Amino acid sequence: MSTDPWPSTSDPLGEALHLLEVRGAFYCRSEFTTPFGLELPPYEGYLWFHVITRGSCWLEAPGAQPRRLAASELALVPHGQGHRLRSEPDAATPSIFALEREQLGERYEILRHGGGGERVDMVCGAVRFDHPAAGRLLALLPQILTVDPASSPTRLEWLRSTLRLMELEADGLRPGGETVITRLSDVLVVQALRAWLESDPAARSGWLGALQDPLIGRAISLVHREPGREWTVASLADQVPMSRSAFAARFTELVGEPAMSYVTRWRMHLAATALRDEGATVAELASRFGYRSEAAFARAFKRVVGSPPGAVRRTRPV
The missing domain is CATH 2.60.120.10 (Jelly Rolls)
Incomplete structure (x- = not known):
């Protein structure tokens, strides 16, 4: 069960x-x-x-x-x-x-x-x-x-x-x-x-409005539940289900950013929390969120968060 x-x-x-x-x-x-x-x-x-x-x-x-x-x-x-x-x-x-x-x-x-x-x-x-x-x-x-x-x-x-x-x-x-x-x-x-x-x-507008949309809200929930899954616009659209083009347009319209941009930003916010609170390593997080290398993860992290992972990890409370 x-x-x-x-x-x-x-x-x-x-x-x-x-x-x-x-x-x-x-x-x-x-x-x-x-x-x-x-x-x-x-x-x-x-x-x-x-x-x-x-x-x-x-x-x-x-x-x-x-x-x-x-x-x-x-x-x-x-x-x-x-x-x-x-x-x-x-x-x-x-x-x-x-x-x-x-x-x-x-x-x-x-x-x-x-x-x-x-x-x-x-x-x-x-x-x-x-x-x-x-x-x-x-x-x-x-x-x-x-x-x-x-x-x-x-x-x-x-x-x-x-x-x-x-x-x-x-x-x-x-x-x-x-x-x-x-x-x-x-x-x-x-x-x-x-x-x-x-x-x-x-x-009922913006991100909250998107959550209440029966199709886009479901897609957002799936990303929240499985942030490390190898998501693509096509795989998210298939889960809803919608056509790829209709899903991409509707997601951007309701959420205010493209679907894969949202996926990346969500992963990096989770990663920042894990760095600060768990003391997770870059290697662990790269594997957790589906990145093929630590360097690829670090580049995405800095682009979204504005600081390299090591800087965020050093701010972890003792």
């Missing part, structure tokens, strides 16, 4: 979400009283999320109109930007690092701050994505993305249920609780992305 979690490519968009490999990095339960404000610093490569569980506040991020967030509303700041939260537009916003926080674990803390007025509670956190697909998806998101669960009974239920589980874990701090909390944070973010994919016209 197959253990493949994606036994078919009938849902390329869902498969893309599965591939994002979300990793929660930080979780904070915030208990504010008005007036209050704080500034969160830039956090390159991470996505911030904020959920209002009581009251309301303003969210401000560069390049976006300030947003008034109400109870049960979920907001994402997806581009790692510094941003501000405050009870009213003129409230002071000291750095979060200047505020006293109760550290309950390596990645979990409680923040209490404010002037003693009306209570505002939030759940905040930061997550990162470990898969090359994430960069393409996140690049399409607005500076601030908000999800109002009240517009859908189903969304409201999953938000409340997830937050309740997070609260239970936070209150008990049982063994493994931090891991559960960060995983539930991951669920919140993926659910928010799914809500955006379902409702925003921007999600």
Whole structure:
């Protein structure tokens, strides 16, 4: 019996979400009283999320109109930007690092701050994505993305249920609780992305639109699943199936680049991750991605990534 979690490519968009490999990095339960404000610093490569569980506040991020967030509303700041939260537009916003926080674990803390007025509670956190697909998806998101669960009974239920589980874990701090909390944070973010994919016209254009095309989306999924296979335009077209010329034209129209250019770039992004995180060698990666020589792989890598494989491997964290 197959253990493949994606036994078919009938849902390329869902498969893309599965591939994002979300990793929660930080979780904070915030208990504010008005007036209050704080500034969160830039956090390159991470996505911030904020959920209002009581009251309301303003969210401000560069390049976006300030947003008034109400109870049960979920907001994402997806581009790692510094941003501000405050009870009213003129409230002071000291750095979060200047505020006293109760550290309950390596990645979990409680923040209490404010002037003693009306209570505002939030759940905040930061997550990162470990898969090359994430960069393409996140690049399409607005500076601030908000999800109002009240517009859908189903969304409201999953938000409340997830937050309740997070609260239970936070209150008990049982063994493994931090891991559960960060995983539930991951669920919140993926659910928010799914809500955006379902409702925003921007999600039906460009690369995301291509994923939702029944033929081109299937081809992209096949490349994602088997990046080392000896793909050609003809073999991809045959898998869909379409004629070679029709497939090539449609792929370029929807994705914005030719099919083999996409295949090469996808392989090189995977290779860069393997160099940094696995310490893989050039020889291993050349074999993994179907190159006949290390030199051919290295040339393709430098053309796509902009640096030779050795330079990327040297930046691997110790």
